Amino acid sequence: MKNITTPATTVERLPLYYRYLQKMDSQGVEVISSKELGDGLGIPSTQVRKDLSYYGEFGRRGVGYEVSDLMKNLERILGLDNNWEVVLVGAGNLGQALVNYGGFKKLGLDISYVLDIDPDKVKSNLGNAQVYSMKELRRVVTDNDIRIGIIAVPSEVAQQVADELIDGGIKAIWNFAPIHLRVSEDIKVRDEDLSIGLISLSYYLSN
Amino acid sequence: MKNITTPATTVERLPLYYRYLQKMDSQGVEVISSKELGDGLGIPSTQVRKDLSYYGEFGRRGVGYEVSDLMKNLERILGLDNNWEVVLVGAGNLGQALVNYGGFKKLGLDISYVLDIDPDKVKSNLGNAQVYSMKELRRVVTDNDIRIGIIAVPSEVAQQVADELIDGGIKAIWNFAPIHLRVSEDIKVRDEDLSIGLISLSYYLSN
DNA sequence: TAGATTGTTAATCGATTAACAATC
DNA sequence: TAGATTGTTAATCGATTAACAATC
Structure with a gap:
């Protein structure tokens, strides 16, 4: 090696x-x-x-x-034996799909906390996770020592959510908002930009 | 050039x-x-x-x-001026999220047809698209001359769905099932494997 | 031993970046 | 003309692949 x-x-x-x-x-x-x-x-x-x-x-x-x-x-090697807890911000269509995505738990990864701005969603459950108010973001992250956050909110608020997540102690972000997040060097961001997939197929059909 | x-x-x-x-x-x-x-x-x-x-x-x-x-x-260059019609197979959580994803229409791409195996979902609407029975897959693709298909079904049936899509005339597949599809050379497959994103964050936190 | 398959080196291939002449 | 910015070449950097000795 x-x-x-x-x-x-x-x-x-x-x-x-x-x-x-x-x-x-x-x-x-x-x-x-x-x-x-x-x-x-x-x-x-x-x-x-x-x-x-x-x-x-x-x-x-x-x-x-x-x-x-x-x-x-x-x-x-992949760190799956850490059984990371994950926080998801944004319980819209995509957020809900991610919570219910079966593939994660088999991998030792668990979306345990969900936050949303909609008061109707708060205090309900989603998958195994309880939904919290956006105001509790920092507290949920800090109190539970969470390192991985998922951003599934509209682009307009994604940067602000990222800042709050990082402020709470998040070190890695899975970002579904189609926007470039500005974060410090020590934070790992992975962009999952869904429209790229479809556009690239359009490209290949046209060329 | x-x-x-x-x-x-x-x-x-x-x-x-x-x-x-x-x-x-x-x-x-x-x-x-x-x-x-x-x-x-x-x-x-x-x-x-x-x-x-x-x-x-x-x-x-x-x-x-x-x-x-x-x-x-x-x-x-990207072929967006083609205003491609897209067929989506699988109206589960992820499929629904994709149909409701706002980003596509702005790009000249439209999920116009949705297919699902669940009879309850068939004959209902999802976004702007009508939901069809799985049996109509080939017909929907052929009759509407669709070139792009999205696979959002469980892994076990993904290959079969791919075969049927291709049989109907699909040339490009956006595959969300975490399985390697076997297709002929002239078919473009783009894998969108959601668990890779989360696992790679786990990896970076551990290394 | 013969056949199979790993682990690794070196060669090839592909992508990024630095540098700068062209030109608005 | 002076300053800005493109388009492109060449150098660098990174990833894949072929080939093969090691070894089960």
Whole structure:
């Protein structure tokens, strides 16, 4: 294991490997080769091996990777064993869809707190999470020591929400508002801009 | 304009430029420099100019880019002037959120048809779209000559839905199911795997 | 041993960035 | 002309892939 920075693209693929291993594991597969893993995801086996090699040597030459072992290693690498609690701001259509998205809990990630400006939504429940008033944002984040926040509010208020989240102690933001958030260096922002997906398909059809 | 293939990363940024120009345009801005455009999006001005240069020369040296002119060029490049009709398969939480997502119509993209397996949802309306039965999938796609499909169904049925969409004439798929779709070379698939976003934040917090 | 598959090096390919002549 | 900003070349940086020795 060399001390080289991991490519950003590798980090994007690790979750795919992890989820495919979960699937194989549930089907009783005990050992998998980089070829089989890659084929299941449309990724070359060379790339699978290279990606994993940034973190250690998890396979056996001539044999392959033990599924349960590699899963545990990926859980550790991805930090999924932290069982992060996540706060979601904005309980509109998209926010509700995220809360009810089944995929997160299987990954040790849990949207535990939801905030919304609409008083009708406050004091009700959404999935497993209770909905709080926007005024309680800072308190909810601080009191529960939450590090990950999701922004699913209109663009106009996204920056303000980000500032408040960070003020409360949030270190990583998943931003669905189609706007560039200005945050300090130590805050990680991941933009999930849904219209890019559809526009890029339009582009490919036209070219 | 050289005959070089455009980087995939450039295509991802064009929608950002376009939307930022829309915003500036609505604020009455008539001319914008690559520096201003880039600063608004967190992208270096050099990259803005390079990206645009793959498609032509849209600016004036010493001056900048005329907002309305560059917007029109980007509309053409991105194919937004085609006013694509889009079919959405799966009217669950995520599907509903997508239909109600305001950002698409402003871009000349319209989710006009929605299909779902649940008979209760069929014959009702969702946004502007009517909901059809899954059995009508092929017919809806073919009759309306639709090229873009969105898959928002559970993973287990995603491949089958993809096959049917393609059979009906779909050429581009926006896939929200966390599974690798197997399609022929001429079909463009864009995966939008929502759990990757959250997992990658977990990764960055742990490293 | 023969066959399979890993981990890693080196080569290739692709994307970003710096620098600057062209020009408004 | 002086200042600003584009479009483009060349250099740098980063990611993928091919090839293969190591080894089960």
